[in-house]
Amino acid sequence: MFRAIGRFFRAIGYMFTGKVNNAADSISNNPTVISATYDKVIEEKKRRLNEYKDAISAMIAQEESKKDKLSNLTEEVQKLEKLKSGAATRAKQIVDKYQGDTVAVKNDPEYLKCQSAYKDFSSTLVEKQSRAHELEEDLKQLMSNVNGHKNQIQSLMRDLDKLKEEKHDAVADILSATEEKQIADMVNGISNDRTNEELHRLRDLRQKASANARISRELAGMDSKKAESEFMEYAQKSEADDEFDALIGLSAKKETKESNPQDSKIPEA
Numbered sequence: 001m002f003r004a005i006g007r008f009f010r011a012i013g014y015m016f017t018g019k020v021n022n023a024a025d026s027i028s029n030n031p032t033v034i035s036a037t038y039d040k041v042i043e044e045k046k047r048r049l050n051e052y053k054d055a056i057s058a059m060i061a062q063e064e065s066k067k068d069k070l071s072n073l074t075e076e077v078q079k080l081e082k083l084k085s086g087a088a089t090r091a092k093q094i095v096d097k098y099q100g101d102t103v104a105v106k107n108d109p110e111y112l113k114c115q116s117a118y119k120d121f122s123s124t125l126v127e128k129q130s131r132a133h134e135l136e137e138d139l140k141q142l143m144s145n146v147n148g149h150k151n152q153i154q155s156l157m158r159d160l161d162k163l164k165e166e167k168h169d170a171v172a173d174i175l176s177a178t179e180e181k182q183i184a185d186m187v188n189g190i191s192n193d194r195t196n197e198e199l200h201r202l203r204d205l206r207q208k209a210s211a212n213a214r215i216s217r218e219l220a221g222m223d224s225k226k227a228e229s230e231f232m233e234y235a236q237k238s239e240a241d242d243e244f245d246a247l248i249g250l251s252a253k254k255e256t257k258e259s260n261p262q263d264s265k266i267p268e269a
Contacts, residue, residue: 031171038167042160049156056149063142066135073132077125084121087114 091114098104105111 031174034174035167035171038163038170042163042167045156045160045163049153049160052149052153052156056146056153059142059146059149063139063146066139066142070132070135070139073128073135077128077132080121080125080128084118084125087118087121090114091118 091111094108094111094114095105098108
């Protein structure tokens with residue numbers, strides 16, 4: 001018993017679910033609803049596209065920042081190379097001054113200064129060159145990523161334009177399909193559309209008007225047809241009388257009298 005009650009309530013639930021689904025489908029097929037739904041989708045895609053653009057803008061800003069850093073590093077590397085070259089040149093001058101006296105050269109404070117500066121410039125130069133190389137590699141990867149995202153954005157923008165066109169096509173298709181269904185339902189006699197009722201009423205009125213006009217034309221010719229009918233009746237009756245007269249021999253006498261009119265005259269005195 002409890003299982004039966006459970007099945008009963010499930011059946012009711014399925015029934016209402018089906019009605020809700022049918023109602024939702026009916027509403028979803030409404031051209032206005034479809035147009036509004038497309039507008040919502042388009043706006044959502046625009047929002048995401050704008051977020052994507054903002055992210056790409058941040059990447060481009062990062063790219064510009066790395067370019068500035070690389071430019072500064074390049075200038076520093078060039079400067080260090082010049083300083084390093086200058087320290088070496090100055091040390092060579094000191095060596096030339098002592099004419100090969102190694103001990104004197106190494107005890108010369110100026111030489112020691114040049115030597116220390118050269119070492120510092122060299123180590124700093126290696127560090128700057130390494131950093132510049134890393135920046136160059138980062139920039140190559142970043143620029144490749146930015147270009148890829150730019151192409152992706154262009155593709156998404158084209159898709160968005162196509163979606164706007166698809167919206168109008170979808171609405172037109174729904175309207176066309178709805179009209180075709182209404183015409184088919186009208187032909188099959190299952191349509192409840194008031195538009196079809198109006199069409200039926202207008203067509204009935206047209207047929208009645210055509211019938212009234214035809215009746216008026218027929219009535220207008222009734223008098224002449226009636227006279228023709230009477231004349232035909234007289235002619236038939238006259239033919240019947242002549243036939244009867246001929247049958248009883250009356251017509252011969254009639255013809256004799258008609259052919260000898262002198263016999264009927266009164267003789268002169």
